[in-house]
Amino acid sequence: MGPARLVLVIPCYNEELIIFRTYIALSDYYNTIKGQGLIAEDSRICLVDDGSTDKTWTIIQDLCSKDGNIIGVRLSRNFGHQSAIMAGLEKHANDFDCFVTLDADLQDDINAITAMIDKHSKGAMIVYGVRDNRSSDTWFKRFTAESFYVIMQKMGVPLVFNHADFRLMDQRVLQELGKFQEINLFLRGIVPLIGYQNEKVFYSRLGREAGETKYPLKKMLLFAWNGITSFSIFPMRLVLYFGVANFVIAMMIVAYILLSYILGRTVPGWTSTMLPLMFFNGFNMMAIGLIGEYIGKIYEEVKGRPRYIIEKTVNA
Numbered sequence: 001m002g003p004a005r006l007v008l009v010i011p012c013y014n015e016e017l018i019i020f021r022t023y024i025a026l027s028d029y030y031n032t033i034k035g036q037g038l039i040a041e042d043s044r045i046c047l048v049d050d051g052s053t054d055k056t057w058t059i060i061q062d063l064c065s066k067d068g069n070i071i072g073v074r075l076s077r078n079f080g081h082q083s084a085i086m087a088g089l090e091k092h093a094n095d096f097d098c099f100v101t102l103d104a105d106l107q108d109d110i111n112a113i114t115a116m117i118d119k120h121s122k123g124a125m126i127v128y129g130v131r132d133n134r135s136s137d138t139w140f141k142r143f144t145a146e147s148f149y150v151i152m153q154k155m156g157v158p159l160v161f162n163h164a165d166f167r168l169m170d171q172r173v174l175q176e177l178g179k180f181q182e183i184n185l186f187l188r189g190i191v192p193l194i195g196y197q198n199e200k201v202f203y204s205r206l207g208r209e210a211g212e213t214k215y216p217l218k219k220m221l222l223f224a225w226n227g228i229t230s231f232s233i234f235p236m237r238l239v240l241y242f243g244v245a246n247f248v249i250a251m252m253i254v255a256y257i258l259l260s261y262i263l264g265r266t267v268p269g270w271t272s273t274m275l276p277l278m279f280f281n282g283f284n285m286m287a288i289g290l291i292g293e294y295i296g297k298i299y300e301e302v303k304g305r306p307r308y309i310i311e312k313t314v315n316a
């Protein structure tokens, strides 16, 4: 068997400031590893434009017209990082042997791909890129990101610590990935569920070369919340814990009321009626709210909407 046909899938959202630099770095790197015989000659780089509103797509089209190694895919609107990755992967699921996903901003060290390919050729079906150094991130980003992994793991989500979406997958893994039909895509949680032999490659995370993060705090929190509610019943279990505690307290109050009644000490008063009533009503509202969160998820999944719609494809 010759070297694997590789496709690099890169989601790009408003990356006009960096996309060209990324292209140069990647095509240099591709030429090198092709020369070394690590990947097949017909390996490609797929740039997925996630409904950018800047010149990203124009630049991608331009690159496609000059370089046959580049495949451009444009989504009809902004579907989000995870869906953009999925679009690029599924588009090529049958045409390549292995797939690497990588952010457009070159924060992940592309040279780590060499080690990924090496591990793949030795039988690994999934190779996770793991950041072993976050010194380039701000204190805040590092703190929030690492807390995210710890909390998620505590809640039972099968995450690989400090691994984002820089990973290699074999074609077989991709076939399986396609069977996960959920719309609330959280690839970091889904991929470990697929199983198969997997390996890790460590690299240090660099700073963003240009442009701004497309994950401001609000999006980051939403992403974490989505990850938790898609993979963990912990929040709902918390409601159960509260419920049990409340039940125990309620029973104690009932005992107190009964005792008071038997001893003929007092007629149950307004306070002892209204207080628990108010309290439990309040609690019920919270519980219903949380359960509603999950019902909302079921609702979204049941609708079976497409994850993305490709508007056009260049050099496919």
Ligand code: UDP
Pocket: 010, 011, 012, 013, 014, 015, 050, 078, 079, 080, 081, 082, 084, 102, 103, 104, 105, 107, 212, 213, 214, 215
């Ligand atoms: N991205 C995307 N769609 C979005 C948001 C981000 O395709 O709605 C892409 C973005 O262009 C980049 C990658 O996802 O290639 C990661 O985003 P970013 O680097 O801004 O996130 P950070 O590294 O700051 O967490």
Ligand code: MG
Pocket: 103, 105, 107, 208, 213
């Ligand atoms: Mg980034």
